[in-house]
Amino acid sequence: MSYSISEQELLRRQKKEELEALGINPYPSATFASNTSTQDILSNFNKAPDNFKQISIAGRIMGRRIMGAASFVELQDASGKIQLYVHRDTLCPGDDKSFYNTVFKKLLDIGDLIGIEGYVFTTQVGEISIHVNKLTLLSKALRPLPVVKEDDKQVYDAFTDPEQRYRQRYVDLLVTPTTRSIFQKRTQMIQAIRQYLNSQGYDEVETPILQPLYGGASARPFKTHHNTLDMSLYLRIANELYLKRLIVGGYEGVYEFAKDFRNEGMSRFHNPEFTMLELYVAYKDYKWMMNLTEELLEQVALHLYGTTAVPVGTHTIDFKRPWKRFTMFEAIQHFTGIDISQMEELELRKAAATLSVPLEASAGKAKIIDEIFGAKCEPNLIQPTFITDYPVEMSPLAKQHRDNPTLVERFEVICNGKEICNAFSELNDPIEQRKRFEEQLQLGQRGDEEAMMLDEDFLRALSYGMPPTAGLGIGIDRLAMIMTNAPSIQEVIFFPQMRPEH
Known part of the structure; x- marks a missing residue:
């Protein structure tokens, strides 16, 4: 430059x-x-x-x-x-x-x-x-x-260009008071979450960022090479599989604020480097975790504002318990009028076409359902809402539903039109987990770049016995957007990823 x-x-x-x-x-x-x-x-x-x-x-x-x-x-x-x-x-x-x-x-x-x-x-x-x-x-x-001047209610030389503000965050912090307040609120939000989890007796831990196999989510990774070991390594896309290893090792409640990395598209809701909170508690299930999630986020709102009602854009989002609940198929039928619960892949493709939802040729059944839900349901869910009971194809790490073997015990929290939480009753059957991993390998062979890898060491860990466990992931950056009334993820990350300057 x-x-x-x-x-x-x-x-x-x-x-x-x-x-x-x-x-x-x-x-x-x-x-x-x-x-x-x-x-x-x-x-x-x-x-x-x-x-x-x-x-x-x-x-x-x-x-x-x-x-x-x-x-x-x-x-x-x-x-x-x-x-x-x-x-x-x-x-x-x-x-x-x-x-x-x-x-x-x-x-x-x-x-x-x-x-x-x-x-x-x-x-x-x-x-x-x-x-x-x-x-x-x-x-x-x-x-x-860039000193801001005002004359007859007109503002001159304001430092408002988003690209400049994100590139030169150090200047933005100096001359834009609201920027500093956003990041102070973000810090307070994280402290409130940590304080709540510590009060429950859970241990904060650290797990590897450089991993020989990426796993714990469906995403495309960043790949690098370690010279001394002469091996490929990946920046983690999630820390789930390592935290579950700790549950196998005898911990009954662990959490981590983790930097994760996904080699995917960028938008006002996506940055390739982002922060996740993941929590795993032994001897619990996803229904129990729903109650904890409601209580946790209600407490965060109260800590920040003294009320559960948070202004976000033109909406007021209320985190007061209890929140509305839909199964995934109920939500799709509610917002589209189409019941897809019994459809196979070909019928799902036709339904997506009817709803004008674009699909990639490599998309399998799980991906099609996810695309329909993302296009037709998520934007309509403004108040915090639990979406539960996902098709088994969509959740390779979740436990089979106790009442319906075609579903898994999973929920997401959708708020302000986007997912902010994801949770499972965790799959702890090593044989079933291997089968799910193998199905993911087949999707990868079809061209799905977000399919999971088969992790033999994780399967070995499960073979020693993992107790029934509930797991939760919270997107800290997206939650910060809501809690600070920020319009984009770039506003709540000090130094968001950008193209090089010319």
């Missing part, structure tokens, strides 16, 4: 050189010790003004008004913004006023990082501000920030 230096950058480089000529290091290595934050000051100064008579704080210059012997600076730290009052005679108490007249007024810029010492006071117009006694340059910014 070529790089040309703008006129403003050249000017800032000249200022850097002038600072160095004055003996001021633009990038000092000394520590600066803050003893407060802007949020602390703004929240607590009026309650306890004596606590803010000697403060030190560091942050970035986001605005300046130079007014002769006195100036105002807008300082931003991680918690917010506050006004600084800088007076020449306070900053330079002796005869030499060059630090104020030259360094402060001429050589500092918006974007520079400074540390200040002083005391907090209230201006004549009632604004809480810091009277600066000492100012230290901590880092010189050589690129100008």
Whole structure:
């Protein structure tokens, strides 16, 4: 990528050189010790003004008004913004006023990082501000920030282009307050989930990202090569099979926040690198897991907002229990008027054609049902809804339904038109699991690039006996979209995957 230096950058480089000529290091290595934050000051100064008579704080210059012997600076730290009052005679108490007249007024810029010492006071117009006694340059910014300007209710130079925002997230975080709040909410959401699962006595664990066989989901993997072992490895598409190995090993409840990778299409709901929570609990089934899922997500909404009702676009999504429940075939019949429950592959293809649902030539029965459901049902499911009891062909890792051998004990949670959770009564019969894997191999031979591989070590683990187990996966990024009212997955991932810059 070529790089040309703008006129403003050249000017800032000249200022850097002038600072160095004055003996001021633009990038000092000394520590600066803050003893407060802007949020602390703004929240607590009026309650306890004596606590803010000697403060030190560091942050970035986001605005300046130079007014002769006195100036105002807008300082931003991680918690917010506050006004600084800088007076020449306070900053330079002796005869030499060059630090104020030259360094402060001429050589500092918006974007520079400074540390200040002083005391907090209230201006004549009632604004809480810091009277600066000492100012230290901590880092010189050589690129100008995109400073937003407003004039007669019109906004200029706003940093709003999505591609720029995602590529330069560091700038987006500096100049777009809503971006920081989205990621703070995401962090709070993950903490709430972790706190809930820990309170249930489940163990947080870690499993391999580089795997000799990919499994646990139907997806196309990323492939790499390990030179020392001279073998192919895959970035995991799911951590399911490793967590089940831990259940075999005696754990009764394990979970992991996992980075997964799928070599598939990209959209506002898909990023090739994404975060999943997976949970496995021994001696439980999918009905029990439905109740836990309702309770967990209800608690997350309450933790974030103090209510179960969350605004998402033009909707208000309510996570209050209980949620609506459909079987998969009931949902398809409800939204299409067609009962596909007894159809074989040829009839399903005709039904898909009738419904104008496009199919790939390699699609088998499970894929066709999934495409019909995705096109005709998912977009209509806005409130959190359980879809249960999937055809056995769609779920190679789920246990056969106790009442209907053509189905499996599985549910998905659809919310705001997309799947956010997937769960099974886990298949623990090693012979049946081998049969399912072999059927997946046949789909792969037909050209299905998302078919699962046969994992002999996982089958060996099952052969030692895995207790009845309920498993749950939650798409953390999609859940974050809902919980932060974000329109795309790129808004809730710090650095989403993008094409190279030209």
